Amino acid sequence: MNLRKILVIANFAKPQSEIALERLRRWATVKGISIVVRAGLDSSPLLEKDLDLVVTLGGDGTFLKGARIAAELDLPIVGVNLGSLGFLTSVGIENIESALEQVLTDSFALETRIRIEARSVGATAPIKTCTALNEIGLVHTEISRRTEIELFAGERSLGSYPGDGVLIATPTGSTAYALSAGGPIIEPTMDCLIVTPLAPHRLGVRSLVLPSASVFLAVARRPAQVLADGDPVMALSPGMALEICKAARPTRLIRFGAPIGPDFWTMVRRLS
Structure with a gap:
């Protein structure tokens, strides 16, 4: 080089x-x-x-x-x-x-x-975008100690995640925050994305491994904040949504x- x-x-x-x-x-x-x-x-x-x-x-x-x-x-x-x-x-x-x-x-x-990209959607807020190598996290705020995120993959509903929040992680991120939350270890060059709940207030909610071509829509049902590799990016009020997908670069x-x-x-x- x-x-x-x-x-x-x-x-x-x-x-x-x-x-x-x-x-x-x-x-x-x-x-x-x-x-x-x-x-x-x-x-x-x-x-x-x-x-x-x-x-x-x-x-x-x-x-x-x-x-x-x-x-x-x-x-x-x-x-x-x-x-x-x-x-x-x-x-x-x-x-x-x-x-x-x-x-x-x-x-x-x-x-x-692979990196992951998040973009705010809807006309109620200015469009913000961010990318991450490990994960995009949708977590509770400092004021509200509980959040609830409804998650879709394309037209399919993946369900609602009440609790501390939910992570959309890359294979690289599978050994970071997602691992601490009980997610699977994925070989880092694989082409997939991982959905891992954070302390869910619901029985039977487990991590999911989905194709990297999946486009997620995350809708906040309670106040939440968005983290990109642990850094705060934006706040979500109830009803606000975020589109999450594999980043271009x-x-x-x-x-x-x-x-x-x-x-x-x-x-x-x-x-x-």
Whole structure:
């Protein structure tokens, strides 16, 4: 891969972030590659152009923010893990230089991970859109400790979800919030979407695995808020609706073999 300019998104709250950034800078200087650094908490518009790669320094949370930018710019992304267990950030700080050398020589695997998009519908509110790599969550608000979401897939009713809310997750997100809610583990390159209820006040409500071509309509029957990868996006009043579907642009995740990064099922085994 021809690298001229790299966008680095760093979580400076991590103690090792400055060390990792300095190692990356030294490597880039030797190679004649420009580095643009952005804090993970920075939500301002990105003005830089002609970027070739996104690198995140932090945990999976920092990676999710970087993945959103990478998808918008249609760029591949590498995650450097400065946390503990990282499903998305598989490169350790000690392997930064060797991983980037492999990027230069095209010695890597490029995994296409589907993203999910949510868009408000109806004339009662301005149209808002967002995308997520892990999940779109429709959850209760801080004031109302209970919500109810009625969910449709195309013309079919999937039923009503009273309780803490419901998640529409990607295979990548199956090992995140959805896993904590009792959802299934899905191999991350599969082409499907997962519906997982959150603490449902109803017996017999379980997770569903549906084709990624499914178009969902979620109607709020009680106040709710919409989360994209855990970040609040919009509030839903009773009667407001959200259309949720597979996003047009995926996340293009650069993966390395051993010893740089463990595979997915090795990470799953570490959960137990």
